[in-house]
Amino acid sequence: MEKVKFPIIVLHLICTWGDIFVSVLSTPVFLFPVTAGYPLGVLYYVMPTWLLCYLGYATLGHSLRSKFSKNRSEYVDRLKKELKHVEKAWLSFDGWEAKYMDKSIYAIFIYYVENFQRKSALLGIECVEGSATAANVGKLVMRMLDLYCIDKSKVLGAVTDAGSNIVAFLDRNELFHSHCSAHVLSLIIKKSAQITHIKELIAKVNRCAAFLSRSKVERGKFRERSSMLNIHGRPPLPFSDTRWGGALLLAEAFLNHYQSLSATPALQDYLMNADDLAALKKYVNVMKPFLEALNSAESDNSFCSEVLVQFSHLSNYASSLEQRSALGRCLSNETKSRYDSYVENDALLMSTYLDARFAYLPGILQRTRWEFIENSIQLYCDSIHVLNQTATGPPPKKPTLEESSFSQFVQSKRVSSHGSSVQAEMSNYKAIVLSGRPALDSSPLLFWHAHRDRFPILQKMGQHFLACTQSSAIVERLFSVCGCIVNNSRRNRMKSSTLNLHLLNASLATLQAKNEAGEMNEYDECEQSDSESEENRHEEISGEFNDDIFEEALARAMTI
Template identity: 30%
Template sequence: MTTPPPKKMRINVKNRSIVWKFFKGKIDPSMEYVDCPSCGKRLKYLGTTSGLKNHIENMHGKEIEEIIQKERTVTSSDEKSIEEANRELAKSFATGLIPFRFAENPEFQKFLEKIPDDYVLPNAMKLRALIDETASNYVSKVKKQLEPIGKYTLLSDGYSDRKKDFHFYSAHVSYIDASFKRKITFLALRAVKKGDSASIGEAVCDILNEFGLEFSNCSTLTADAGSPLVSLADRHQIDRIHCSCHVLNLIITDFAKIKEVNKIQMHVQNFARFLSRHKELKSNLKAMSSAKGINVPLPLPIAPTRWGGISILLCQYLAHHESAKNLADFQHLLLKSSEIEQVKELSIILKPIHDAIIRMERDSSFASEIIPTLIFLESITLKSNASLARKLTALVRKRLDACMSNHRLLCTMLCDHRYAYVKKWIEPLEWKDVEDWAETYDQGPPTVINAQRSRVDDENIDAFLNSSLASDSIVQNDIKSEFVRYCALLTTNRPTCSSPLDFWKTQSSNFERLSVIALELLASPASSSVSERTFSRCSDFVRQRKRNRAKLETLNNLLTVSELAKI
């Protein structure tokens, strides 16, 4: 009986790796011949797989089929494993009430990359211990970073639960490092017994001492206008900067108290509350607006603490108003034509203020920008033809006048080459007055240069003609002389760089005393928004007492580790 020829198996190009699996791995390209591991036949190679591929297709089809089948089994098993793992991950998100965006968390992705085969997931107690240990390491690391700094800005804000039965405060410090870059660093959260300035001062002192800082080196406190924080700054005789975002938000909230504005605000808020209670309506409204190319978020209730909340809500309402008109459930909430015109008018005149809030809440902002921002808002509001523009302008002017009385802000503007010695920024004040206030920040003694000349030789023509180049006087390199040279530079050849820190990086050697003052004053950002962001990350966590009973210390360590991940 004749033996049937081996089954021929065609190998796809994309499955060329099967050749290497058949030959138990890749072959050295320099080899001229190789032996078939199955039949022992010597095959010509010379770095190309064509001959090997033809041989195993013609002579070893059954063995190739077994390899391919094994590959399919492994792939199917892997796909099943991935599918099951994803399903369990989704369950953990659901049962743990974890935000979906956590799947994109960089640290979680790094964890998945580094997880070893024999990894055993730690229990809750072990995880808490790891968080505490990592937080302790953060304190040591930051303490070392803060060792060389002198004057710094303290950024703080408080949080109280709705029942006011507990309070805690955050502390960040802002400073300029040796490379003329500003750093804003989270220190800690601390509980306070009461919301008074003494309790807050005690908590802040503990935080500063933990990081090796002294309260006496605090140059200014940037916070909102809460009376305990105002009193805290007063008790320590330090400057205070009213958070610019809070200032701008006060303009909007004061404006919302006007009868006509309040009426429109109530209508829009009623619409938002109604929409938030009806899930199906939200889906329908979103679908109708999306069909029209509108991707603005739906008008839903906004927390009272959200800066510029009414401005945001008005814009969202206008974006979805046309779609809402087509849904029966909204008919009782629709506004009249005249009221819609008022909504449009209000959204237009409030938009510049909301845009200013967005700019001022950046960590890259400077306190020197607060007064110019208010001047811009006053100017642009005056140009508006809106019926309520004059009342809004008056509210802007009220806050501008308050800021103009803050000598710290004016001195910071003097140290910002974009504004210094430009009259329009501080009218009706004079820059000479600001120079006098800025002198109080000059702590070092004047540098004395004895320029006394030797006796001039009256019989030497060269010495006689150049004798006026020398001076018998004693020259003092004091802050006043630096102001004269600084003013001359800016009035004749003002640099065009947009960052005041870049300016002082290049000019510090020319203005040794003034540059020290500038680094102290420019360390202050325009707002304490970094504290607000801290509370937005932890407020939900704190309020859910039934789901977790975490202490404030645990919350502090969680936030500390979160900040550590950014370093």
């Protein structure tokens, strides 16, 4: 908060000037429905009306919007410079229609690796022209890439949901598609919650949560009892319909606070009998591995190389459950079906191979063999000509103008022997991995940084494929912020272009703060943001939102 005190004061002074100008100096009176009016303020006796109108527009409307536009241009220019030397990148984007029902608004993020550290950046948020078809979504994505001078050939693929328009766009452009694992896990959890007896239990939990969200008085009493009983965590309040795994999270919160609910007189009608309570506890306990996987997938610190291993673990766990029960059969069938589709994804297979924590682990690829992935690696290297860019060590000597036939013969053999060098690297890589793996909680990019000289080809591929995350949670979090902005009574008529200016200005302020404080370690930053979001989630009350962080970011942007 200390770093934004002055920017907030500046923003408050601008707002104060606006209040004084409108209420005292101009006091405009509008004559509707025509566009007409007249001033009644003190400046009416000092200057003509047209000059008064120009003064208000120049000092308030035009100056603020021009400042925002200037900051937006500065953000785009800075990001252009960062992305100029990026070899390969991944996108994450999705559509949102909660506010602009007649149009679809799409947010686009980019992931890339720089100096063996993964980075992400917001490219923008804009409305799709016309209906959200694959062609129109493609035009929007290409327009955004052109804005930042990103060549299409640098984009490897995207991590998104399974929207037909998005998948069609990626297929037409021959880009990899990684289905958001958090979305897949949410579908599995949602399917399990549709089982008859579990659905009835969830309905009871929802009725209790709905009552708490409606009654502010009883909610306050409930919080007091939770505090007295030293029970912490998110209260059992309704989640939004789009919250991944919301039903399971609500059931877990209900059980955590059940003692507080029992001590609240007004909530006695919403308590469960012993059998229902035991059944709900059993359901939550059975679903814990899926909830843990969902929390891991939502983290920006996750890697797409973890998807196959995660679903291999969940598939084994689901198959070990009692198959005579409806829940066991549902989880086993759903998990196996999703796991089978993931094993056929070439991008996930190659990223798993390039993660030294999981490469050559037996049993995680089902019938797919590691030799098949090695062949895919070989084909990828040949297709993108990575081998021509692996200059480590002293620069090559300048060729002479007249080369003998012998030197040309040797050079041709060197070029044709590139394939064997890839094979040699893969053989050495396998030996190193099987002799000792990195820690499970370490970054796979650190392995390639430590062995960048030994594996000049594979380390480039590692940077290409390990730039992708498990899920598109970063887009969903942005849409949550967007919903809180445009649903606010002060901004409920905000246009999508203005919303884009706000978000890019906030991104610029965050970028500026990073540069002033020094480059923060990517993984520390992710852990910090995850813990803060979890804390904010616990403080959430019936859809209420505290947008102080967003306001502080805008305040910083005003002084850049």
